[in-house]
Amino acid sequence: MRTTRSAALLLGAALIVAACGGPGGGTASAPQSSASGDSVQAALDAGGSITVWAWEPTLEKVVTDFQAKYPKVKVNLVNAGTGNDQYTALQNAIKAGSGVPDVAQVEYYALPQFALAKSIADLTPFGADKLEGTFTPGPWGSVRSGGAVHGLPMDSGPMALFYNKEVFDKHQIEVPKTWEEYIEAARKLHEADPKAYITNDIGDAGFTTSMIWQAGGKPYQVDGTNVTVNFADAGTQKFTAAWQQLVSGKLVAPVGSWSEAWYKGLGDGTIATLVIGAWMPANLESGVKAGAGKWRVAPMPQWEAGGQATSENGGSSLAVPEASASKALAYAFMKYAAVDEGAQSRADNGAFPATTAQLNSPAFLDKKLPYFGGQQVNQVLAQSAGQVVSGWSYLPYQVYANSIFNDTVGKAYVGDATLQDGLKAWQDASVKYGQEQGFSVR
Amino acid sequence: MTATARRRHKPLVVRRRPARRHRRSVTLTLLTSIMLVYTLLPLAWLLINASKTQEGLFGSFGLWFAGDFALFSNIADTLTYDGGIFTRWLLNTLLYVILGAGGATALATIAGYGLAKFDFPGKKAVFAVVIGAVAVPGTALAVPTFLMFAGLGLTDTPWAIIIPSLISPFGLYLMWIYAADAVPDEIIESARVDGAREFQTFFRVSLPLLSPGIVTVLLFTVVATWNNYFLPLVMLRDPDWYPLTLGLDSWNAQAATAGGEAVFNLVITGSLLTIVPLIAAFLLLQRYWQSGLAAGSVKE
DSSP states (O other): HHHHHHHHHHHHHHHHHHHHHTTTTTTTTOOOOOHHHHHHHHHHHHOOOEEOOOOTHHHHHHHHHHHHTTEEEEEEEOOOOOHHHHHHHHHHHHHHHHSOOSSEEGGGGHHHHHHTTTOOOOGGGTTTTGGTTTTTTTHHHHHEETTEOOOEEOOOEEEEEEHHHHHHHHHHHHOOOOOOOOHHHHHHHHOOOOOBBBBEEEEEEHHHHHHHTTTTTOOOOEEEEEEEEEEEEHHHHHHHHHHHHHHTTEEOOOOOOSHHHHHHHHTSSBBOEEEETTTTTHHHHHGGGGTTTTOOOEEESSSSSTOOOOOOOEEEEEEOOOTOHHHHHHHHHHHHHHHHHHHHHHHHTTOOOBBBBHHTHHHHHHOOOOGTBBBOHHHHHHHHHHTBBBBBOOTTTTTHHHHHHHTTHHHHHHSOOOOHHHHHHHHHHHHHHHHHTEEEEE | HHHHHHHHHHHHHHHHHGGGGGGOOHHHHHHHHHHHHHHHHHHHHHHHHHTTTTHHHHHSSTSSSSSOOOOOHHHHHHHHHHHHHHHHHHHHHHHHIIIIHHHHHHHHHHHHHHHHOOOOOTHHHHHHHHHHHHHHHHHHHHHHHHHHHHHHHHHHHHHHHHHHHTOHHOOOOOOOOHHHHHHHHHHHHHHOOOOOOOOIIIIIIIHHHHHHHHHHHHHHHHHHHTTOOOOHHHHHGGHHHHHHHHHHHHHHHHSTTTTOOHHHHHHHHHHHHHHHHHHHHHHHHHHHHHHHHTTTOOOO
């Protein structure tokens, strides 16, 4: 199944480049008809039907509320797959020219791929550029490129340290504030209980890039179709030097994230911490019932004592495919879901908002979560949202690059290769692929 | 099955024909026993784990029961989760199987009979095409088929699953070979002499003779359609048209989503419910199936 999946993914990757028509077209955004807020309102008044592809569970209620408010509009919400599965489907539909949705959920890391291929529309004609300040800087930076806005941030994943307080208390381990302390805690914990690990890691592209992001590394530089990939910069090396100690010392559990074993480890205390995005509380509550009352949230460990740097991990936007025939109506729904009433409804239902209004509201910040022993976790998470290191960008073919992460960097987790070697191999493979696709990659 | 049957009759056999006792091979019995355990183990695992709650799944040994027996509540939850979508997927799968596999069997029977019993120019070419088609895996055709169906505007509809399922080169080949042996030319000749038209001959005379072969082909196509994953994955977007395979996969994927609910216990129970109809079909049709496979191996 895995091979057929990646075969489908490869097909998708080949298709976008075909849709891209080769680079060289630059990023000249065609001056579109002067649609504005008025055209969006007009579309709402006229009504119609749109199809939304998304897997985010909180959108169901948003769709119901939206249709109640605008009875003339019919929103057909379809879960067309999660992540890669949906991107493949979307690219196939775009290539085939039929069955393209009007709105699609696209994770931040995948957005540049669709944007550069011009598969998704620039939203500035609808007034999206005026939303600056509505969203926190991390997600807003992820949907912008040049003067264009390619999606509206739906949620965000500023990183924090989730830890099992029961395990920490039992072995009298201090909650680490720096990565040095984190490695120390990893040693202490594993010595005290050989079955317990500080965290799990078998190679995860999203996690690795987020860690490099926090360390100040900027391995990807993207200017239109000119791309630089460089995993030798200081930030990357800071990360690999530290993380290599955990991998070489066998101090991380050899368990893949989101697997059954992972959920089990989170529940029984053998995986003691997660450095992960702020959307995690909802997953812990529903998937790790055995951990109720044991978990707490602390700020992400720092590279320098007293530092205040974080990064984003995961999170998605809503985007409008260029092939949609009802862009104004699609935008109206997106704005409702991401900015207006929908943002509040989704935050109430456990999504971590990307909007400053929800993020700074006392009701959100002061909420005490019973799962976390009554801790006001949103205070920690919202603080992290304001400390995201700026200037990060993903590759315009990050979906493909992430799919080969385990073939390259993954080797560092099972063999003699180091993380730095693995990243070099990933870099080479990414450069090669980019050149084959017609990018100018160095 | 044969092992237990043999054991049951052992005293009789021993008394009447003691010599046969020596022909029983310990090595072979051991090997088949290992094979039996190997094939039944996943099934046992599935049965055992379908009886656990999600917490029980994480907290207990995989090949034995957890403290709480939750099979029935799991089944109830599976059938009602997310507005009872599982039942919808089950009905979709049945629809694809009845129309797709049923249609494929009918087409294979008619075409196989025609190829076996009538001479016409180009028969060798047809044979070459069919043999060639058997060699092409369906997976390789999924993407071209998708582009073709997209051109017809049929993707994301049940037709995108049913129409490709109608084609079964292997079934056609099997029916061809089977019909050549199972329906003697003399019977067809005498039917013709008695004044029967070709269709009458086919339905009244040949079809009953072909039934073991038909059941065999039916079983093959039913299993292939029931388990089809890749074609629906490529063709369908709307979960309302998913077959069980895709539906279970989407439940499994939920656990890897921010904000998604992990429902491993329902995935496992759903998998068990998914294979029950297949097992039932095999047990019920097994007699025909065996005689179908043996066809042509003995000349009378």
